Amino acid sequence: MDLNLKGKVAVITGASAGIGLAVAEGLAAEGVCVLINGRRADKVKEACDKIGALAVPAVGDVSTLEGVAAVIEAAEKAGGADILINNAGTGSNETIMEAGDEKWQAYWDLHVMAAIRLSRGLVPHMEKKGAGIVLNTGSICAAQPLWYEPIYNVTKAALMMFSRTLATEVVGKNIRVNCVNPGLVQTPDWENTARELTADKGGDWQGYLQEVAEEHAPINRFCSPQELADFYVFLCSDRASYSIGSTYYVDGGMKMTV
Template sequence: MDLQLRDKVAVVTGGSVGIGLAVARGLAAEGAHLALCARDEQRLRSVVEAIATDFGVRAIAVPADVARPDGVAALATAVAEEFGGADILVNNAGTGSEETILEAPDDRWQAYWELHVMAAVRLARALAPGMKARGGGVILHNASICATQPLGYEPIYNVTKAALVMFSKCLANELIGDGIRVNAVNPGLVMTPDWQKTAKLLTAGTDTTWEAYLQKVADDNAPIGRFAAPKEIADLFVFLCSPRASYTVGSTYYIDGGWLRTTT
């Protein structure tokens, strides 16, 4: 199936690893040009070089922290200068947390709010006017099943991802008249470095390996019995970016191996 993405310009935050990298490669495979943003400059530039070589598309690296207003500004400026604007924005930058509500200080809550919510708000303000001028576009938010079905050890992650889903719905309603489709994706268990980091933290000083811990998480939660590979998640993102998904507006899509225990 031709996804009609050739020569579109896609911006992917958190694009150097995990789901973001898989989405970037999936879009490049369809002929889309890329602006990838992440904080680790060396890894980001290596990834961008590999994508350009592997798929023959234009790709730029924008090392920046989108949790900061100046990071968003740097990304928007780079996209405007290199491509004249963007057709697709994938808000993927994010990370898990580990705390209790009673012990987490205000600045920890604020840091996750800036990363998971305000980055998406600022990027919409920065890029959506250009999408409108180009005739429309797509904005996708990588949220989490935890936005609906929270994990007990990461309340800040749960809360901020839930807020991101609501922001996505509100933004969809505001922008659809401009031809910009906005949706959210709630992945379940995905084998990313972030999950591995969390597992290592939770098993430190115990008799359980982090690998065994993650397998138990899969056994306990996902009827499919395993974590997803990032590419399995990315395939859904790439389709939702496509004109083939032209009737998808303001929705949240679960891709969780059967983990979600409700019908909504």
């Protein structure tokens, strides 16, 4: 199926591993020039080398003004963004009563302000080109929170609302904005956590992940990053031209409410 994406430019934050890297690989397979963002230059280079000629490094910590500016500059050098995927993020672990302002601010800057700042910087590129796509990586936790990561829950919920609000603002400019709320995705972060938690219990990290899947997801397994990436690639294409301002749950049935 021709998705009519060849020749476009996509900026993907948090793209040196996990979901972001899988999305970058999926878009590059369709002929998209992908700007690989990450905080570590060595990890970004590894990802670019893996993808090949269509990958361009865009190193920067997008939770900072300087990092956002570096990504925008890289996009301008690449001819301007057609697609922006705000994917940079990480889980948390705290209680509301004990977490200090600094931790709240750090997650707000990474999950919300990064998306706002990059949208402000890159949507004008899309306006000049006459069309564009913005996809934001939320989480099922935005609607079905896990008790141990309240900051993650709150900031992902804010990102979901930002997506809906921006969609209304730019739909008249032929720019489509949507949010994807994944459930359990077997990223390197999940695998590393499982290894740590099982290190003194026999090291069966795969078994631990299976237990997590059976507890939370009716499908009884994790999603692979590549499996999720296919959905992102579709949303970036003309095949999803009527998809605007929506939040899509890709969670194997994990969400228990309508």
